[in-house]
Amino acid sequence: MLIAVVVHLAVAAVLPALARPLGRQAFMLGAVPPAAALVVALTWLGSLPRTESVAWAPAVGLEFTTRLDALAMVMVVLVTGIGTIVLVYFARYAKPGEEGIGRDSCVLVLFAGAMLGLVLADDIFSLYVFWEITTVCSFLLVGGSGRTREERRSARQALLVTVLGGLALLLGLILLSTAAGTLRISEIVADPPGGAAATAGMALVLVGAFTKSAQVPFHPWLPAAMVAPTPVSAYLHAAAMVKAGVYLVARFAPAFADRPEWWVPLVVVGLWTMLLGGYRALRQYDLKMLLAFGTVSQLGFLMVLLAVGTRVAELAGATMILVHGLFKSALFLATGAIDKGTGTRDLRRLSGLGRRWPVLAVFATLAAASMAGVPPLLGFVGKETALEAFTHATTKDLIILTGLVVGSVLTTAYTVRYLVGAFGGSGPAPGETDSSPGVGEGGSGAVRTPGAVFTTAVALPAAAGLVLGLAPGLVERLTGPFADRFAGKQDYHLALWHGWTPPLLLSVIILVGGYLLYRGSAVFDRTAGRLPPALRADDGYRAALRGLNRVAAGFTARVQTGSLPVYLGTILVVLAVVPTWGLVTDSVWPGPLRLVHTEMQLPLSVLVVIAALTLPLAQRRLTAVLLTGLVGYGIGGLFLVYGATDLALAQFLVETLTLVVFVLVLRRVSAPFVRTHVTTRRADIGKAVVAVAAGGFVAVFATVFSGLRESRSEIGAAYAAWAEPEAGASNVVNAILIDFRALDTVGEITVLLVAATGAATLGLALARGRHRTIPVPSEAAPEAGEDGDGAGSGHADGTEDGTRGAGPEVSR
Structure with missing residues (x-):
């Protein structure tokens, strides 16, 4: 798999140069690496786990290690399979000769390689590097050409939020690895550390997961990112990037799922996100925005499933990761076909597309039915397994189950809203003309039928949801080994029919309740999606940015005074105080010192x-x-x-x-x-104290550390040993300067x-x-900012009194 990651990066590097002669066929070339990686990964399905390692800094023990296990295999299938479909789809979606084909194809393949490296990485530094590469790729793809204000704002928001989480993740991983004494993730999971450092590390890792997977209150970046082209949304924000946080939680779940400080935040935030995302989706009229808030809701659902650490819940969580990638990518790609063919995504303007495009409508309906949990789709199998995980008499399980049922009712309601809005209505039958405004570009009714590429791209993941729902044992071959690591009901398996069970009854209640909620939308529309100002996370994001800018401006105004003595004094004080404190507390002092050597x-x-x-x-x-x-x-x-x-x-x-x-x-x-100004005696004394302290520190520091040297250093001994045989020199210093x-x-x-x-x-x-001569300020005109007295109030020409050439002229 190391080769697969390298191939992705290599192809991404050459695509910009090939985009000009190839045009939009560059996307077809970009689809080759993920397709090949998918085939290779499936051939290894029976020989997991597989580990590979390459040392890139062996002197300090740093290496890039990959581990392909059951969880990684689920993500690899999703990343490479959906990535291949999206790249082929993009080859038809992009316009011939469109600007940015080279950039988009390059960044998409780079993102696929980075996501592949992320789910395979088994050391914390490689995981973090690939994590941040996906963040940068998302920024570039969402921002596109950056010509519109909306693109720039959305890309900047996605970057700021996910980079904040990435920094928290890095610190959390370092704390966990330090507490565990290893950089390998598999070793941390096998022998999880304890203590305050590990608890802080867990909290920071969760912050990283929440930001990447758009959990409350960090979720607004994902709907805002819908300004990106639909294929980008289908891949990054439905199948791949937003799964990174979910994957991170699943990866560390075997180690920490039994600790309240891990599962309680996940359950609380996950349920809140699921309910809020479903609630907001019910008021959206843009099909992509509806799916985006639906994605937020589904990600919260996944967080809850992967938080509790029981076998059935983890089996449901791993299955739903795969299910969500299949149905959501199919629906996004169907939305792209609708937008491309009609010129609109507004469900109020669409009518009769189900009659015009029956094939596309059938496959989109299959994907939507899987999202709602309708049998015999794989979504029903996964959702029933999720309900089974919490059908116990404990208070915790009943609270979680209630939240999942309410969230699933909302999911069914916005699923019906999507289907009816996109494909419902009494539009003209095939062959008839459409004189109604609203369908087509500019209301002309000129609707272009989706071609074979668009239809096939939607059909593949949608049909996979049906086939795998009829044969859930194939899915359990992928997800079962991961779930078997957890305690719980070992005799429960994925199946389409478990008999007349409470989860089946709850599934019926969810479907019926969701449909009734949709039917009551005439009343519900007046309140759906509305939130009080205190709960609007997007307003909170903007307020946080404004506050950060004010703090930065105030801090800079007080620190960057323009006074050279202040700057030097600050540097010297820090230099003198910090190491001196270390010397005093550690009591590192040499033995007797000679006053004079020569x-x-x-x-x-x-x-x-x-x-x-x-x-x-x-x-x-x-x-x-x-x-x-x-x-x-x-x-x-x-x-x-x-x-x-x-x-x-x-x-x-x-x-x-x-x-x-x-x-x-x-x-x-x-x-x-x-002398341009007169300083006070207090200022002179302060400068003298700082100077004496800094000079004294340097003298003591040099004396102490030179006196602590008991023998020649390793590098010094090596230079002395190599001087004559390697450089032919009897003078070691000359050998170092001239040769080494x-x-x-x-x-x-x-x-x-x-x-x-x-x-x-x-x-x-x-x-x-x-x-040439330059003016020098006279003694009567003090220089602004000296000694931190402020920036002055000089005139536009740069002098204090507005005159030029005040004072004697001197030569430069």
């Missing part, structure tokens, strides 16, 4: 200290530069005393170049420092060469008099 060390050190102490007292610019250079030359002398000739030479060269450049520039600047780290040396030489060239050019320019 005779020349003391005078050079004294020279450096005297120059550094004299520097703040300098009144002229050239004096300050010379004192700074004296500090650098003294340090170079210390390098020379210790035998680091090459390092000393580099230090002397850098100091010389720096000194030359400064002197050349300062020739044209006023000799004394120009030659690229670093070349870079340093290049920097010196550029600096020397700049200095020479500057000297020639000044010697020839080619310079």
